[in-house]
């Protein structure tokens with residue numbers, strides 16, 4: 256079975272983005288192996304502490320490396336990628352050996368999908384900027400704009416993410432596109 260690792264751009268306990276990751280996992284887990292990356296201990300990136308990688312960074316990199324695809328699900332912070340997620344991506348974008356770019360980073364050519372739960376914009380701004388960031392990191396973006404859910408006042412009041420049948424259908428289409436892509440890449 257292929258493996259998809261979910262990376263959520265919010266560290267919040269009741270995060271709507273984490274709730275979306277859980278919904279997607281329940282829709283997909285009969286078809287692929289899934290896991291959610293825990294990266295809350297990853298320090299601020301600093302070249303002075305880069306090599307050897309701190310232990311928690313090495314653990315995170317191992318999980319990313321072992322996944323066939325990544326699914327990044329993120330809120331929009333001031334129209335942009337949240338700092339903690341950008342920090343993680345900076346770590347992942349670096350070569351395994353200091354200064355040795357011959358093989359590139361572990362995320363080079365890695366298949367990636369994006370989704371966002373955010374305000375009225377449904378995260379269109381963060382999805383656009385994340386899309387260009389991932390391309391700059393030479394990742395293999397399966398669907399340029401990904402998918403988004405716009406939070407309503409009811410969502411904010413209840414803190415529970417509900418999605419419509421129409422949204423569920425769109426997620427199912429995104430899942431099928433990702434699985435179809437993963438099915439043709441080598442083990």
Ligand SMILES: Cc1cc2nc3c(=O)[nH]c(=O)nc-3n(C[C@H](O)[C@H](O)[C@H](O)COP(=O)(O)O)c2cc1C
Nearest residue numbers: 265267270271272273330331332333334373374375
């Ligand atoms: C610092 C900050 C900036 C935000 N900026 C935006 C924004 O630009 N666009 C938007 O739609 N929502 C914005 N929001 C609202 C988030 O979309 C909303 O709080 C969302 O629930 C956060 O995701 P989470 O529930 O997964 O933690 C912002 C929230 C925070 C905390």
